[in-house]
Amino acid sequence: MLSQVSSLRRTQQKLALLSGENFNVFRILGLESREVQMHSGFLGELLNPAGSHGLKDAFLRLFVEAINQKLPPEAKKPPEFNTAAAHLVVEHDIGRITADYLQGGRIDLYLESGGEYIFIENKIYAGDQQNQLVRYKAHRNHARLLYLTLDGKDAPEWSKGGLTSDQYQIISYKEDVSSWLEKCRQVAVAYPLVRETIVQYQHLINYLTGNTPSDFMKEEMKHLLQGSQDNFVSAAALQSVFAETRQEFVNSLTDKFEAEWKRQFKQNLSPLPEYEIYFRQQWNIYGYQVVKDGEDVNVPDEVALQPLLALALGISKIKRQKSWVGWDSWLGWKVMDVLHIDSLSPDELYAAATNDEARKRLFAEKIREAMPYFEEFKALADSLKIIA
Numbered sequence: 001m002l003s004q005v006s007s008l009r010r011t012q013q014k015l016a017l018l019s020g021e022n023f024n025v026f027r028i029l030g031l032e033s034r035e036v037q038m039h040s041g042f043l044g045e046l047l048n049p050a051g052s053h054g055l056k057d058a059f060l061r062l063f064v065e066a067i068n069q070k071l072p073p074e075a076k077k078p079p080e081f082n083t084a085a086a087h088l089v090v091e092h093d094i095g096r097i098t099a100d101y102l103q104g105g106r107i108d109l110y111l112e113s114g115g116e117y118i119f120i121e122n123k124i125y126a127g128d129q130q131n132q133l134v135r136y137k138a139h140r141n142h143a144r145l146l147y148l149t150l151d152g153k154d155a156p157e158w159s160k161g162g163l164t165s166d167q168y169q170i171i172s173y174k175e176d177v178s179s180w181l182e183k184c185r186q187v188a189v190a191y192p193l194v195r196e197t198i199v200q201y202q203h204l205i206n207y208l209t210g211n212t213p214s215d216f217m218k219e220e221m222k223h224l225l226q227g228s229q230d231n232f233v234s235a236a237a238l239q240s241v242f243a244e245t246r247q248e249f250v251n252s253l254t255d256k257f258e259a260e261w262k263r264q265f266k267q268n269l270s271p272l273p274e275y276e277i278y279f280r281q282q283w284n285i286y287g288y289q290v291v292k293d294g295e296d297v298n299v300p301d302e303v304a305l306q307p308l309l310a311l312a313l314g315i316s317k318i319k320r321q322k323s324w325v326g327w328d329s330w331l332g333w334k335v336m337d338v339l340h341i342d343s344l345s346p347d348e349l350y351a352a353a354t355n356d357e358a359r360k361r362l363f364a365e366k367i368r369e370a371m372p373y374f375e376e377f378k379a380l381a382d383s384l385k386i387i388a
Contacts, residue, residue, distance in 0.1 A: 043122070044090040046198075049085075050088075054194070062187065064083055066179065082114050085113045086111050087112050101130045109122060121148065124149075130159070133145060137167060145167065146170075147171070184198050252353060254342075260367070267279075269374075269381050270290070270381065271385040276291040287330050287333025288377055299329060311381070312331035313332050315373060318332040318373065336370070
């Protein structure tokens with residue numbers, strides 16, 4: 001069975017090469033993991049009846065129909081949402097986050113029509129903030145709240161607090177957005193530039209979620225499973241083993257990358273003798289962490305660190321969010337543009353885990369992205385040493 005599947009994959013790869021499917025402008029420009037600039041921005045443009053696509057509320061209407069159909073039979077029917085009159089804002093500011101984390105924040109996709117609301121919290125790789133969904137629900141208690149992730153995982157307690165499953169709806173790129181985009185593509189058939197841009201985005205989502213982009217390949221694989229009991233049973237066994245093996249690859253690569261990061265960025269950047277500042281990496285985030293006497297410090301409480309905090313936040317794209325618990329010792333951070341190891345496609349993951357050159361290229365790409373942020377902060381910190 002595995003040899004047959006491999007043969008199908010080779011056929012699909014040839015078809016992708018011949019069709020130009022591998023040419024993806026979003027990936028070429030390194031936008032695949034940028035939630036706001038790429039995903040929220042693109043989805044927002046499609047969902048906006050006033051969007052530049054020129055199809056008015058056609059895409060939004062399809063989206064509302066799709067999320068309505070996904071509701072369980074016992075769910076209360078949502079209020080009618082007039083898509084033609086809808087107004088959309090990307091990254092809508094609902095006020096400063098309060099000290100108790102019960103109000104404020106920014107809603108990724110904010111839709112309003114005639115007093116009815118749809119809020120979409122869009123999660124690609126960024127972590128969840130404290131009471132994030134709770135705060136959005138508090139802003140408009142009757143708003144329809146959607147939690148969108150790559151694979152449809154639920155929001156953590158940290159974000160949803162006491163919200164129950166009937167107070168928000170989980171949707172995924174892998175299933176819901178993918179099927180909606182296909183309908184959008186069909187609707188846009190007479191708008192070639194819009195249609196082909198949607199196709200490009202479909203390919204990007206397939207890449208990020210591991211979806212099989214070819215109906216031909218998918219159907220052929222189904223035939224393999226349906227045509228043999230041995231194949232069907234073997235596939236079930238492989239499914240669990242694959243997940244375990246994949247995680248072992250991820251863990252091994254993560255450990256090796258952390259070691260390489262520490263080797264590259266081992267220098268203490270602090271201009272103040274009583275503190276140490278290191279350029280560190282955690283999950284898919286990197287930035288400047290402060291240590292004093294071997295212990296993490298609470299940056300806002302340290303008066304001497306405030307000039308350094310201002311310097312860090314003055315660096316383009318470096319941010320600091322109070323709502324991120326566990327990050328108090330960081331001056332600022334940035335989400336990595338290069339895909340996290342856990343998000344690599346099976347091809348990329350296997351190559352990096354088993355081939356030294358592929359692994360070096362992956363690590364070098366990540367280091368290369370981060371290096372300018374290390375060097376800029378180092379130069380600023382060194383200038384303070386000279387002044388002192």
